[in-house]
Amino acid sequence: MDVRLLGAPEAWWGPTQVSLGTPKQQLVLAMLALHAGRVVTIDSLVDELWTDRLAP
16 A cells, blocks of 8 residues: 555555545544554544643
């Protein structure tokens, strides 16, 4: 799979473009791709996905 994150996010499986879903799903994919081979914690995903939530 080829993931392109500069500009509009895209993913390709061979010659076929893959649907990336909702903007939040796209953000999760981008975070996982940018941290490939490393752990992405639930806390860091929540912090990025829901920036408007109140801090504890």
